[in-house]
Amino acid sequence: MATILKRNLTNNHNLKVLENTTEVNDVLRTISTRWKMMILYDISLGVNQVNKIKAAFPTASDHMLTQRLRELETEKFIERHVEGNVAPSLISYTLTTKSRALLQIIKQLQQWGLHWKE
Incomplete structure (x- = not known):
């Protein structure tokens, strides 16, 4: 259980870091739907x-x-x-x-x- 929780927390943290570091991700998210x-x-x-x-x-x-x-x-x-x-x-x-x-x-x-x- 701890491993799954850690993995999810790390993934969420990484997504937030990426989201805050570049506008390219916003553009790609918009057009890649x-x-x-x-x-x-x-x-x-x-x-x-x-x-x-x-x-x-x-x-x-x-x-x-x-x-x-x-x-x-x-x-x-x-x-x-x-x-x-x-x-x-x-x-x-x-x-x-x-x-x-x-x-x-x-x-x-x-x-x-x-x-x-x-």
Whole structure:
């Protein structure tokens, strides 16, 4: 029991130290949440309506996709557009300047990974 407790305390301490020492961890935590980058990438390709996004990720739950889209909107990576006054309204998303800049960096990271892949 003492070993498990010690391990957990050490891990929590390490996480707090890392969290307080660099903003890079905050950035990575924000963008590495499951599905976020894939959703942004698909929106950049024109897959920008909710039903098309859901079709692109058939194994992802509706709840999870809705949650990720809301997070991306709150974080100012996407803008939500509602068309039509009657239900069901057509909801679509567009990238912001912030997300387009991020996708350029992600593409560079992808090229780096391909170059150094063994």
